Amino acid sequence: MAKIKGAVVVDTERCKGCNLCVVACPTNVLALATQVNSKGYNYSYMEQENACVGCSTCAFVCPDACITVYKVKLDK
Amino acid sequence: MSQTNSSINEIIKPENLVYKKPSVLNDNPMHYCPGCSHGVVHKLLAEIIGEMDIQEDVIGIAPVGCAVFAYKYLDIDFQQAAHGRAPALATAIKRLMPEKYVFTYQGDGDLAAIGTSETIHACNRGENIVIIYINNGIYGMTGGQMAPTTIEGMKSSTCPFGRDISLNGYPLNITDLLVRLEGTRYVTRQSVHTSAAVRKTKKAIQKAFVYSMEGKGTSIVEIVSTCNSGWKMTPEGANDWMVENMFPVYSIGDLKDI
Amino acid sequence: MSEEIELMKGNEAIAQAAIRCGCDGYFGYPITPQSEILETLMAEQPWKTTGMVVMQVESEIAAINMVYGGAGCGKKVMTSSSSPGISLKQEGISYIAGAELPCLVVNVMRGGPGLGTIQPSQSDYFQAVKGGGHGDYNMIVLAPASVQEMADFTVLGFDLAFNYLNPVMILADGVIGQMMEKIVLPPFSPRKTAEEIKKLYPWATYGKSKDRKPNVISSLEIDSVEMEQRNLKFQRKFQLMEENEIRYEEFETTDAEYILVAFGSTARICQKSVEIAREQGIKLGLIRPITLWPFPTPILYQYTSKVKHFFSIEMNAGQMVEDIRLAVNGKAKVDFYGRLGGIVPSPIEVVEFVKSKIA
Numbered sequence: 001m002a003k004i005k006g007a008v009v010v011d012t013e014r015c016k017g018c019n020l021c022v023v024a025c026p027t028n029v030l031a032l033a034t035q036v037n038s039k040g041y042n043y044s045y046m047e048q049e050n051a052c053v054g055c056s057t058c059a060f061v062c063p064d065a066c067i068t069v070y071k072v073k074l075d076k
Numbered sequence: 077m078s079q080t081n082s083s084i085n086e087i088i089k090p091e092n093l094v095y096k097k098p099s100v101l102n103d104n105p106m107h108y109c110p111g112c113s114h115g116v117v118h119k120l121l122a123e124i125i126g127e128m129d130i131q132e133d134v135i136g137i138a139p140v141g142c143a144v145f146a147y148k149y150l151d152i153d154f155q156q157a158a159h160g161r162a163p164a165l166a167t168a169i170k171r172l173m174p175e176k177y178v179f180t181y182q183g184d185g186d187l188a189a190i191g192t193s194e195t196i197h198a199c200n201r202g203e204n205i206v207i208i209y210i211n212n213g214i215y216g217m218t219g220g221q222m223a224p225t226t227i228e229g230m231k232s233s234t235c236p237f238g239r240d241i242s243l244n245g246y247p248l249n250i251t252d253l254l255v256r257l258e259g260t261r262y263v264t265r266q267s268v269h270t271s272a273a274v275r276k277t278k279k280a281i282q283k284a285f286v287y288s289m290e291g292k293g294t295s296i297v298e299i300v301s302t303c304n305s306g307w308k309m310t311p312e313g314a315n316d317w318m319v320e321n322m323f324p325v326y327s328i329g330d331l332k333d334i
Numbered sequence: 335m336s337e338e339i340e341l342m343k344g345n346e347a348i349a350q351a352a353i354r355c356g357c358d359g360y361f362g363y364p365i366t367p368q369s370e371i372l373e374t375l376m377a378e379q380p381w382k383t384t385g386m387v388v389m390q391v392e393s394e395i396a397a398i399n400m401v402y403g404g405a406g407c408g409k410k411v412m413t414s415s416s417s418p419g420i421s422l423k424q425e426g427i428s429y430i431a432g433a434e435l436p437c438l439v440v441n442v443m444r445g446g447p448g449l450g451t452i453q454p455s456q457s458d459y460f461q462a463v464k465g466g467g468h469g470d471y472n473m474i475v476l477a478p479a480s481v482q483e484m485a486d487f488t489v490l491g492f493d494l495a496f497n498y499l500n501p502v503m504i505l506a507d508g509v510i511g512q513m514m515e516k517i518v519l520p521p522f523s524p525r526k527t528a529e530e531i532k533k534l535y536p537w538a539t540y541g542k543s544k545d546r547k548p549n550v551i552s553s554l555e556i557d558s559v560e561m562e563q564r565n566l567k568f569q570r571k572f573q574l575m576e577e578n579e580i581r582y583e584e585f586e587t588t589d590a591e592y593i594l595v596a597f598g599s600t601a602r603i604c605q606k607s608v609e610i611a612r613e614q615g616i617k618l619g620l621i622r623p624i625t626l627w628p629f630p631t632p633i634l635y636q637y638t639s640k641v642k643h644f645f646s647i648e649m650n651a652g653q654m655v656e657d658i659r660l661a662v663n664g665k666a667k668v669d670f671y672g673r674l675g676g677i678v679p680s681p682i683e684v685v686e687f688v689k690s691k692i693a
Contacts, residue, residue: 007087011097018111018311024271041110049084056095060271063115064106065122069095070087133541137403138552147550153539155406156552157399158429164396165403169539171387172359172409173528176541194399197392 002073006054010044011066017041021058021067027051030058098122100131102151111311113301114142114210116268118149120278121181121208124285125152134177135169137162139191141183142216142303160191163198166205170288177285179206184225185215188250192224195250202259202293206284209251209296211326212303220306224248227325232306247325251298255332261293263332267300267323269315280330292334300326337518344484344510347517348414348440349374351488352386356525358409359387361400363419366452367508368442371414384525394419398426398439405435406551408531408538410492414440416508417458418449420466427501428467431568432553436495438488439473440504442511445676453676454508456598457650462505463627463657470565472572473501474579475626477597481515489520494579498571505626507649509599509678581624582633586612590619592688593637595658596647597623599678604647606681611688618688626654634661641666643692647684648672 008029015037021044022030031047044066046052054071101122108114125131131152138146140159147154157165162180170178187195187209198205214232215221221234227247229238239247255263262284266277277299284295300322302314309317342350349371352360362372372390380386387404391397397413404411415423420441430437441462445455462475474494476487484506491502531538542548555561583601586608587593596604601622611618621637623630634644644666646655655670662668671687673679 005083005087006094007084009088014105016110020111020311020315023312046084054087054092054094055271057271059095060274061116061268063108063110063112063119065097065101065115065119067095068093068097070089070092071094072087072092131541132543135407135539135541144554147548147552151542151548153542153549154551155403155539156433156550156554157402158425161395161399161402161426164391164399165406167389167391167396168359168361168387168400168403168411169407171389172404172407172411173540193392194396197396 002075004053004071005074006052006069006071007049008046008052008058008070009068012037012043012045014064014066015041015043016064017043018063020061020063024057024061026055026057027053098126100126100151101149104148106149107145108142109305111302111304111314113212113268113299116274117208117210117277117299118146120274120281122150124278124282125150128282128285130177133175134179137165137178137180139180139182139186141186143181143183143210144217146181160186160189161194162186162191163194163203163205163207167198167201167203170203170205174204177206177288179208179285181208182210183216184209184211184213184223188224188248192250196254196257199254199294199296200257200259204288204291205294206281206288207294207296208281209298210301211298212301212306213322214303214306216303216306227321230321249326251296251331254296259293260296260332261334262287262295264296264330265298265300265326265328267318267328269302269318298326300328339516339518341514341516342481343370343512343514344478344481344506345370345442345512346374347481347485347519348488348504349378350519351485352412353378353380353384354520354522355489355492356384356410356523357386357412357492358525359404359411361389361391361397361411361413363391363394363397363415365416365419367444367454367511368414368416368440371440386525394422395426398423401437402426402430402433402435405430405437406433406539408535408540410526412438412440414442416442416444417446417455420458420461424467427473428469428471429553430501431467431471431473432469433551434499435501435551436492436499437501438491438495438504439501440506443505443507445674451676452508454599454678455649455676456507456600457653458505459626459648459650459653462503463629471568472575472627473503474575474628475503475505477505477624477626478510479598479601479622481510481513482517484510485517485519498575500571505598507598576628579625580628580630580633582630583622583624585620585622587619587621587637589617590641591617592619592643592645592692593641594618594620594645594647594684595623595634595654596620597626597654600647600649603679603681604684607684610681610685614685616688629657629661631657631661634658635663638662638665643667643669645688645691646670647679649678650674
């Protein structure tokens with residue numbers, strides 16, 4: 001059965017750390033970093049990389065369009 | 077930066093791309109507060125304009141209010157209107173250039189308070205324009221004052237003890253009013269707090285743009301939104317508060333589609 | 335083409351001239367004494383011939399903002415109203431000046447303040463020439479004194495507006511708007527095509543073409559350093575207008591010992607006053623400012639070398655008289671005579687006033 005794997009890239013400079021992507025993610029991939037960007041925001045990042053299914057939910061709700069989403073079907 | 081493992085690098089390749097910032101939305105960082113609904117709606121507009129390939133044929137009208145700088149983020153021709161007058165500008169632009177897509181982007185203060193007259197008359201004439209109406213029940217730009225749409229009991233800096241109907245009157249549900257006008261063709265109320273809601277709002281705006289070229293009247297897409305700064309909540313807390321308190325007053329869904 | 339002489343009202347002349355000069359859009363709201371402009375346009379139905387858009391809209395505020403929208407697209411657009419309606423338009427005019435857009439605004443003045451009277455007046459002089467709306471801006475103000483000039487200044491007003499990218503006002507009064515005279519209308523010139531607009535007005539919002547950045551029409555600039563620069567640019571533009579656009583007319587001034595200064599319908603009355611005074615042996619002359627802004631300041635100043643007494647005759651409580659005093663800069667005496675509330679002065683009473691002051 002094909003397994004779907006995803007990954008997101010957060011534009012950390014654009015991110016304002018609003019946390020909406022973190023709470024929206026159905027597989028709890030994202031978290032806010034303890035580090036901050038140049039504006040002082042704790043940006044979002046993939047904390048649980050392997051859990052991402054590339055569903056784009058985070059990107060849809062992101063108000064600042066900082067999330068790029070990738071997805072592959074892996075045959076196993 | 078966190079270390080990206082090799083399997084992730086295998087996924088992050090152009091051929092696997094499923095979502096990215098639309099190109100019509102430029103790289104200028106938006107001035108909106110973290111978590112503001114405006115950003116999502118801007119992004120949707122950019123996606124729709126890009127997907128419909130109408131960048132050369134669309135003119136936007138920015139309001140006075142938080143979205144006054146909308147023109148800094150969307151790479152399309154824009155006019156910035158006096159407070160509340162966006163539908164008047166849009167009327168003239170569409171009448172003078174009927175072959176263009178013309179939309180206004182307005183907040184509740186702009187559309188439902190100072191611009192009530194322009195809103196109602198543009199809709200009543202059935203101007204073939206799109207009105208994007210962000211209703212977050214508060215004046216965000218000026219620091220959280222009461223809006224015409226502030227719901228009963230909701231606190232703001234000019235109703236610090238909550239909106240009191242005997243003092244401030246009722247919240248104005250202008251979209252319900254616009255449904256009654258012969259000139260409106262499509263009136264819908266949406267939100268952008270979940271990915272499903274975002275998808276629905278995108279479909280609604282897309283439909284409004286298509287309708288605006290069919291000469292059958294005005295399309296209004298109200299987006300019940302949050303202003304977490306003005307409401308003094310976290311972004312996710314504001315979403316929850318909106319669902320619990322705003323949706324019962326401003327019910328989500330199509331109100332008119334003919 | 336043979337010139338055809340027609341008989342019509344001043345208001346009708348504005349409407350006819352607008353259609354003929356390739357105006358793209360008129361947006362208005364009825365108010366006495368200028369409603370014939372909108373009525374004539376609606377009766378002519380120019381959308382069937384030239385393609386001009388004509389709309390009666392919900393308010394003067396909507397109308398001026400429609401003008402803003404149309405002008406922002408590089409279109410030749412106008413509105414008209416009378417005093418109370420012009421007050422409502424001031425915010426929009428300020429925005430149009432701030433966004434550097436061309437347009438024509440017609441004010442057929444009636445008596446104020448408030449709802450005032452529907453009778454003619456010139457009491458909006460200050461509002462027209464000193465700003466009206468908020469912020470540091472000026473606009474060229476043309477004061478017609480005949481039905482012919484109502485038509486001519488419609489054409490001229492648009493030309494000036496597009497030359498300077500600034501609003502232009504025709505400041506007429508109820509007399510000029512309502513009276514009928516014979517006139518020759520301007521020749522037909524076509525509306526500009528979309529392609530011509532793209533070429534001539536590259537700043538306009540007609541849809542972002544691939545080869546350029548988005549065009550933005552806005553009067554907003556949060557950065558005060560930038561906003562000061564923008565204002566200084568406006569001021570240079572206004573200075574150019576002052577240098578190049580002063581218009582005036584002289585009547586019997588070569589040997590004049592006394593000079594009347596009057597504009598619009600009052601200037602026509604004063605022309606008669608000059609004739610009556612001269613019959614009585616008084617060497618009276620008349621200067622009629624055609625542009626109230628820029629005011630013919632240097633012209634009046636030049637006259638102070640030989641004329642030591644000026645009279646400002648107005649249908650208001652004394653507004654232009656201030657500009658005359660500034661112009662003569664203490665080198666001549668300036669007296670004011672005016673009638674208020676819609677009363678039009680007679681030539682005789684002007685002469686009697688002059689005589690009372692020079693006796």
